[in-house]
Amino acid sequence: MKIVIIGGSGLIGSRLAARLRQAGHDVNAASPSTGVNTLTGEGLKEALAGARVVVDVANSPSFEDEAVRNFFETSGRNLLAAEVEAGVAHHVALSVVGTERLLDSGYFRAKQLQEDLIEASPVPYTIVQATQFFEFVGGIAASSVQDGVVRLSDALIQPMAADDVAAALAEVVTELPARGRIEIAGPQAVPLDALVRRFFEATGDTRRVVTDPGARYFGVRLDDRSLTPGASPRLGAIRFDEWLAQRAAA
Template identity: 80%
Template sequence: MKIVIIGGSGLIGSKLAVLLRQAGHEVVAASPSTGVNTLTGEGLREALAGARIVVDVANSPSFADEPALHFFDTAGRNLLAAEAEAGVAHHIALSVVGTDRLLASGYFRAKQRQEELIEASPVPWTIVQATQFFEFVAGIADGSVRDGEVRLSNALIQPMSADDVAAALAVVVGESPARSRIEIAGPEAVPLDALVRRLFAATGDNRPVVTDAEASYFGVQLDDRSLTPGTGPRLGTTRFADWLAQRARA
């Protein structure tokens, strides 16, 4: 079966491509570097010819409000129109747990637009909402520096490894379109500030982490529901401590 991965050269897309090829699928890892650009439409028709499933894991190159909205709106419209023309049977999109609770952020408003476009499309769909990745925790810390301190909320977060995200998407590829959202998350919920302290302890980062319940997360005030899934999520198996140990060995 031919499967096209939009964003196929990125963190999740490259891992997913390996899993799907190992399962015997014909995989097209589509990205601007391979001549497929969802913003301009370049190469889309050729890439989607004969495709049964499209998995969209592409992300906006900018988290700023207007560029992110432009990316997800324009790319989403172009991709879904091309899929409808090509007769794609299942559109799978990677989104974020809590998108509808994080709309104070322009980036998450853009992700919400992406989800709305998918829901309105004639192409059968599944939206997979994932919690934050272990690989992004350092970036969250760097974005929370104020006057030399890393100021973070102690709201709960339930992050997961990129490997587990790719594995969960590979499972959804083998399922019928849900026409709904599926939540995926890591095996444990921990306070955000404590998570970053664990990372710093493992990496020797001496920056002070200050617990601040009012600290924003990309412009959003957090509570324990903001970054955690609802009931019945599909859980990955990799714990943060194990992921840190794997990185140390590597």
């Protein structure tokens, strides 16, 4: 089966491509570096020719409100139109658990727009909403620095490893389109501030983490439902401590 991965050279795309090739699929890991640009439409027709499944794991290079909206709207429209023309049977998109609850953030408003475009398209689809990745914990901490300390909410988060995200997507591409959303998450929910403290302990970061229930997460005030999945998510297998140990060994 021919599968095109948009964003195929990124954190998730590269892992997914490796898994799918190992399973015997014909994989095109498409990105601007391979001549496929969803913003301009360059190379899309050629890349999608004969594809049965398209997996969109691309992300905006800028999180500024207007830029991120333009990225997801323009690339989404171009990609879905090209899929209709190519007769693609299944569009799989990676999104974020809680997108609809995080709309105070321009990034999540743009992700919601992306999901709305997918739902309105005639292409059969599955939207895979994932919780935050372990690989981004350091970035979350960096975005939360105020006056030299890291101020974080103690709201629950249920993060997962990028390898588990890729594994879940590899399963979804072999399934019938859900014509709806599937949630995937890590095996354990923990307070966000505690997660970053554990990351700092493991990495030798000496910055102080201050618990602040009112601290914003990329502009959004959190509660225990903001970053956690519903009742029946598909759970990854890798726990945070295991991931930290793998990271240290690498």
